[in-house]
Amino acid sequence: MDTTRPVIACPNNKVVSCGMSIDPEFTGYPTVTDNCDESVALSYKDIKYDNIIRRYWTATDNAGNSAQCVQTFIVSDATPPTIACPDNFVVNCGSSIDPESTGYPTATDNCSENVALSYNDIQQANIITRTWTATDNVGNSAQCVQTITISDTSSLVISCPGNLVVNCGSPTDPQSTGYPTVIENCSDSTILTYSDVQQGNIITRTWTATDNAGNSAQCVQTITVLDTTPPTIACPGNLVVSCGSSIDPESTGYPTATDNCNGNVTLSYNDIQQANIITRTWTATDNAGNSAQCLQTITVLDTTPPQFTGGCPPNMTVECDAIPDPPVVTATDNCDPDVNIAFNELVGSNDITRTWTATDNAGNSAQCIQTIIISDNTPPEFVSNCPDNITVAPDAIPNPPIMTAIDNCDPNVDIVFDEVIGNNIITRTWTATDDAGNSAGCTQTIYIDIGTQVLSGISGQVMADGIGLYNAEVRLFNSAGNLLTDIAADKYGYYSFSDVPEGSYMVVLTPPFGFTPVTDTLVDVMVEGYDVDVYFDLTSQVVTYWYYNWWWWKNQFTYIQRGGYYLSRVEVTPDEFEALSQAIFDHIYDRDDGFEIQVDSVTYIGNPPRPITFEELSAIYLGAYSSSIDASVKRSLSANLLNIASGKLSQYDIVSFDGATASQTLTYLTNLYLTGGSYDKYVVAVNLQRMHMRIMISAGVIPLTTPNIVYKENDEADSETGLLPNEFVLYQNMPNPFNPITEIKFYLPRASNVRLEIYNIIGQKIATLVDDRYSAGNHTAIWDASGSGSGIYFYRLEADGFRDSKKMVLLK
Structure with missing residues (x-):
């Protein structure tokens, strides 16, 4: 006999998502025990209320005794429905916009079988925006938008009131000039607006009628305002103002202007300034474009000259190598902000006058003058020491050395050489003088040991076109090419070298500029105890x-x-x-x-x-x-x-x-x-x-x-x-005379085989400077005559059939 019920314990309550399986395999089975039956039968029944499911479990033993327990499921739903709106719609003005005519959306939900539909309309002009909402059992919702356009394509018909001509001063508002008439087939209310554009005396009024659908129509009405009378204008009085005073109309006055039609007359002015006179033209203009003018004259007084800023640069006395650059001088003026400053510098022999002139727009001017006295009290200095006094044989008299001097101011110091030939004595004096007249001197005495030689003279005349040539330079060289002395011909062209010992000499004439030699300018002479005459003949040349x-x-x-x-x-x-x-x-x-x-x-x-x-x-x-x-x-x-x-x-x-x-x-x-x-x-x-x-x-x-x-x-x-040049050219060597290096330049118009050679006075070849092929153009050859003695030499150029030679003098 078994009358005892089994003991049953349900699994825990659960929350499950909508759509999930609630099979006991996933949600659990109860535990059951029985005092007699080892195998108890289990069964369950589900009852749903909205999102709540109650599961009733029953355990039954073999004797038919049973027991129950309840398990609860809460179904969670957070997913809104899915909604699809009907197509956008265009309906004619007056047609039904009920959903029966414009359509419903379709809606589904993952949990709820019945989805509630609702909508809201917002209309702007002819556009209705319909918002549909779908809501499920748990209150989740989704929306979509449907647009319904109310078509209104019928045109408005607007008729403007007639064009008008009104007298100046008459009202021009629509109450006086009329409104248009409008015919519209769809909208209950039509908006009327207008805009006026006035040019001169013509008012162009544009009327616009607009319905609710935005359709509009326009018409134009013209209103002509009669106004042919210009304003009346009276200028303020002419004025005299001081320079710097304001000439703004606030200070100089405005004209008075009236008009028969227009209460607001526009005033404008234009200024033209000539010197210190300002002519101001005032113009009064009414709305119809009628205008009148008057003139006002403003005289600006300016009698004050400019003033130099900081005063004039001071006068000064400076050494010639310390002359300052002109300073920048500025000036100010009570009227003219941009003073013109002119600078002038007058350079004298020993002074500089600098003048600055400042001028304003009114022609007032001021001057500033600076005087600079140039001082030079320092004499030149010889670069090398004065040559020593010497005693030599007549045929060993050395050439005068080239003396140079420097000066603190004068870059070109004048050096004057003077040679006085006395009885067996030569006094050589070099005097260096700068531009300021400061000078320094150097003297050398040469004593001539003539022994028992017989002294003679060399003399002659320099003729130019049959007339004795005054001041022509004649020089005497010994056989070694050393310069012994030189002399200038007298006013008849005569010259004379006295006390010349026996021996070989060269008498050389330097043709003055503008004369061409007829006879040789270098003559070899032999003095054998008697006087020798040497004559030179020249002719003038047209330059x-x-x-x-x-x-x-x-x-x-x-x-x-x-x-x-x-x-x-x-x-x-x-x-x-x-x-x-x-x-x-x-x-x-x-x-x-x-x-x-x-x-x-x-x-x-x-x-x-x-x-x-x-x-x-x-x-x-x-x-x-x-x-x-x-x-x-x-x-x-x-x-x-x-x-x-x-x-x-x-x-x-x-x-x-x-x-x-x-x-x-x-x-x-x-x-x-x-x-x-x-x-x-x-x-x-x-x-x-x-x-x-x-x-x-x-x-x-x-x-x-x-x-x-x-x-x-x-x-x-x-x-x-x-x-x-476009032909062969052999240039004069530079420098000439030289010691011991000189440059010889030549020009080739085309590439040529070139030979340049040096010869002494008796025709012996001394050196070959060039023996090669050269390109066209200028070329330079250098001759170092360190190994040759003083005297006259010749250089000869041969190139592609061209031949030319020139003379040069080596003085050591």
């Missing part, structure tokens, strides 16, 4: 100056600038000027041998440097004229370089009385200009001007030891520019 001065070049630029008829006078075209400028840049500026001529705006311009263009070159000649030393140097230097670059002046042409070449002159003067002081620049300006003006430069200005360097070595120039 043709075929280089041109600065004004000739200026005329070329002027003709080009004027054009038309003047072009027939042009000899140098703009393209040719560009080529000349390029040649000057290439051959004179752009070199690295220490002989560059680098003057800004003359041989180059700009940074980085480049050749000067035709327009920039033209500005040197046609621009504003300046009397300053720098401007004068640049003008004259430009003209001389153009003469050389164009072939109108050879770099080896003589331009000074003592034989300085154009090349030496330009090389020396430009270096002095770039490195010297104010007085040096004055010297440069004067002599460069003499050069392009075809006036010979004084002797002693250009050191004859200056190298003959203008163009780069071995550069072939364009034959069209005339930079180099």
